[in-house]
Amino acid sequence: MSSRSAGRTQVDHLIVGAGFAGLAAAIKLDEAAERDFVVIEKDSDVGGTWHINTYPGAECDVPSQLYSYSFALNPDWSKVYSPQQEIWEYTRKVAEDSGTLDRFVFDTAVLDATWDDEAQRWVVRTEGPAGVQEYAARTLIAGAGGLSEPRLPEIEGIETFQGEIFHSARWNHDVDLTGKRVAVIGTGASAVQLVPELQKVVGHMDVYQRTPNWIIPRNERSFTTLEKTVFKRVPGAQRALRALVYGTLESRVPAFAKFPQAMRAVEMQGRKNIARGITDPELRKLVTPTYRAGCKRILISNKWYPALDADNVDLVTDPIAKITGNAIVTADGVERPIDVLVVATGFYVTEPPIARHITGRDAVTLADLWDESGMAAYKGTTFHGFPNLFQIVGPNTALGHSSMIFIIESQVKYVVEAAKAMRREGLAAVEPTQAAQDAWTAEIRRRMKPTVWQTGGCASWYLDKFGNNTTLWPGQTFTFRQHLRTFDLDKYDVEVSHQREAVNA
Ligand code: N01
Numbered sequence: 073m074s075s076r077s078a079g080r081t082q083v084d085h086l087i088v089g090a091g092f093a094g095l096a097a098a099i100k101l102d103e104a105a106e107r108d109f110v111v112i113e114k115d116s117d118v119g120g121t122w123h124i125n126t127y128p129g130a131e132c133d134v135p136s137q138l139y140s141y142s143f144a145l146n147p148d149w150s151k152v153y154s155p156q157q158e159i160w161e162y163t164r165k166v167a168e169d170s171g172t173l174d175r176f177v178f179d180t181a182v183l184d185a186t187w188d189d190e191a192q193r194w195v196v197r198t199e200g201p202a203g204v205q206e207y208a209a210r211t212l213i214a215g216a217g218g219l220s221e222p223r224l225p226e227i228e229g230i231e232t233f234q235g236e237i238f239h240s241a242r243w244n245h246d247v248d249l250t251g252k253r254v255a256v257i258g259t260g261a262s263a264v265q266l267v268p269e270l271q272k273v274v275g276h277m278d279v280y281q282r283t284p285n286w287i288i289p290r291n292e293r294s295f296t297t298l299e300k301t302v303f304k305r306v307p308g309a310q311r312a313l314r315a316l317v318y319g320t321l322e323s324r325v326p327a328f329a330k331f332p333q334a335m336r337a338v339e340m341q342g343r344k345n346i347a348r349g350i351t352d353p354e355l356r357k358l359v360t361p362t363y364r365a366g367c368k369r370i371l372i373s374n375k376w377y378p379a380l381d382a383d384n385v386d387l388v389t390d391p392i393a394k395i396t397g398n399a400i401v402t403a404d405g406v407e408r409p410i411d412v413l414v415v416a417t418g419f420y421v422t423e424p425p426i427a428r429h430i431t432g433r434d435a436v437t438l439a440d441l442w443d444e445s446g447m448a449a450y451k452g453t454t455f456h457g458f459p460n461l462f463q464i465v466g467p468n469t470a471l472g473h474s475s476m477i478f479i480i481e482s483q484v485k486y487v488v489e490a491a492k493a494m495r496r497e498g499l500a501a502v503e504p505t506q507a508a509q510d511a512w513t514a515e516i517r518r519r520m521k522p523t524v525w526q527t528g529g530c531a532s533w534y535l536d537k538f539g540n541n542t543t544l545w546p547g548q549t550f551t552f553r554q555h556l557r558t559f560d561l562d563k564y565d566v567e568v569s570h571q572r573e574a575v576n577a
Contacts, residue, residue: 079206085109085491086196086209088182088426091120092477093215093464095163096141096484098172104488106495110207111172112198114181118167119160120217127243127262127416128269130156133290133372137314138321138475141166145310147303151294180205184429185212187459192500192570194460210500213487214426215464218543221420225257228394233413235398240266240416247412251275255400255408257392258416259285261371266416267385268375277385278400278408280392283530284358286342286365290372321474325548328366328473332524338365349377358389367528369472421543422447422536432458447542448513450504450563451556453483454490459501459567462487468516469552470543472525472534479545482553489559501567508563519546 075082085101087094090113098111117123132139136149139159144166150158167173180200188195194212198205222239224230230237238244240262254274256263259281267279295303303310327334342365350356359380361368380387390402399409427438436457442448449455452469453462464483471479494502517540520526525534525541534543545552 080195080208081110081205082193083108083110083207083209085211085213086185086194086207087111087213087215088185089113089120089215089217089220090115090118090167090176090178091122091215091217092141092163093217093480093484094120094213095167095170096477096480097213097215097464097487098175099143099166099170100484100488101491102170102172104492106488106491109175110209111176112180112182112196113176113178116178117160117164118173118176119163121219121241122156122160122163124220125156125241125243125262126245127240127266129265130262131265132156132159133261134321134475135317137310138317139477141477142481144169145303145314147300147310149295152292153290182426182429184431186431187433187461189433190570192459192567210494211460211462211487211491212430213462213464214430214466216424216426218421218424218465218470219419221425222415223418223420225392225415225417227257227392230395232397233395235411235413237413237415240414241419249274249412252411253409254278254412254414255280255410256414256416258418259283260416260418261369262418263416264371264373264376266414268373268379270414271379271382271385274384278388278410279380279385280388280400281358282391283368284361285368285371286338286361287345287371287373287376288338288341289345290374292374318474318478322548322550324473328525329519329523329546332364332366332522332527335365335524335528338370345374346377349374350381352381355380355387358387361530363530364524364528366472366524367530368532368534418533421533430458430461432461446536446538446540448509450509450512451486452545452552453486453556454502454504454509454564456504456506456509459503462490467542469545470534471549472544474549478549479552482549482556486556486559493559493561497561497566498568499566500569502561502564503566504564516546 084106087097087109090111094111095118101109115123132154135152136154140146146162180198183197183199185194185196191208193208193210196207196209222241236247249270250273252274253276254270255278256267257280270277346356346359379385388402390404393401393403399407401407427442430438447467449467452466455461464480469479520541523546525544534541536542
């Protein structure tokens with residue numbers, strides 16, 4: 073178990089983040105008898121994005137049956153698409169049941185993590201209620217998530233705004249929006265969920281759209297008591313439904329990855345959704361995308377278009393020129409006064425801030441490397457130049473079509489296999505060879521070429537500043553799992569312990 077020396081707490085594994093990724097890593101390491109770990113979480117509880125994102129209307133857009141761990145099915149989901157609070161409560165219960173919570177440190181941020189070549193450990197500084205602490209960890213498992221750092225828009229004068237302003241991912245529940253004049257900047261997945269809720273209470277709302285999204289109907293319904301009883305009592309029933317949902321979502325991959333023209337069917341659904349929700353022909357035109365569906369994330373909502381069509385809502389498509397003390401001014405010179413500004417402008421995905429704080433061999437940070445050539449990893453998980461660093465939801469592991477929990481579980485298994493291999497072989501450090509990482513990245517780039525994300529004619533957060541898609545996995549999720557089913561030591565440079573070498577010398 074963890075011990076202290078030279079003011080540092082020595083641990084085998086340091087996990088960053090207590091969301092779905094960090095929690096799964098903790099549970100699976102524990103099951104594999106790798107019990108000497110600590111989970112550092114800057115928030116006050118488990119749940120990650122599902123604890124932090126509390127904006128009105130926050131719900132999952134992946135069906136509940138698949139949006140849960142395979143090892144902790146939940147027969148009690150209330151609806152086909154679970155609300156945020158329910159998902160957070162689920163993660164809390166899984167954490168409690170696992171018996172690992174004694175190794176979680178909350179309200180504590182990772183300041184930096186530096187590979188110490190001599191000690192063959194990651195030196196990690198954290199800051200929390202107990203002040204600055206230092207850990208020396210054999211492995212560093214980063215589960216901080218790609219959608220955790222809010223991106224604030226760079227708009228002239230935004231800092232001069234005198235009213236309340238907050239990001240969708242940092243909702244200020246103390247602000248009563250009843251009867252207020254509100255502006256929402258952004259029309260992505262978060263805005264599409266929160267705008268219909270705000271529309272019911274605000275006096276007036278301006279929604280600032282830069283690019284419209286393809287939005288298809290949400291086949292929403294509650295599970296009946298009978299269904300829940302069947303999930304609980306009939307062995308295999310819930311797993312069968314889960315498999316059906318999984319298969320249905322996977323059947324959509326060829327359209328994204330190889331035959332983007334097949335997305336016309338989605339566009340037809342989107343157009344029908346617009347016609348059903350909006351009466352004004354001019355507004356219909358403004359919300360209809362001109363790029364191929366799937367190029368940006370396809371959204372699902374039955375409420376978005378009716379909300380935009382409501383009398384107390386205006387959709388503004390003129391670019392924002394500046395923000396003043398009490399208004400937004402668009403490029404056409406129109407000034408729209410507001411009391412509250414909600415920015416639903418997304419996250420730092422292709423330049424995650426955590427990369428600036430992770431320094432590998434040769435004093436190079438992940439951010440330095442990625443700034444030069446974009447995010448890259450071996451199997452989305454390990455990094456040449458960064459021994460014993462494992463990132464869950466690393467480069468090219470995100471999905472536009474299915475549940476990230478499937479990917480997370482695949483990666484966690486790989487990490488646990490790595491930990492076991494290191495113990496079995498007496499290894500102090502493992503690091504993918506440059507050749508293995510380059511070959512993996514080249515293959516991803518090759519497979520990315522025909523995808524809708526690359527050819528669909530849009531700008532999206534999937535693409536980095538070089539135009540490469542460094543976020544999404546370009547294929548079926550079972551192929552990803554297949555690639556990560558064993559820890560392929562032959563693709564790694566390995567080191568035995570310096571101490572052991574010294575002893576043997
Ligand atoms: O963020 P986004 P999000 N001026 O980046 C606009 C997940 N998620 O928080 O499209 C004006 O998608 C930007 O415009 P444009 C899901 O993976 C899941 O909504 O870049 N506008 C866009 O409209 C999702 O994809 C759920 O032209 C500006 C919006 O802001 C991801 O989170 C729910 C601007 C940002 O959209 C992110 O979604 C919610 C500017 N300066 C989120 N800057 C589930 O249900 C940006 N925009 C599981």
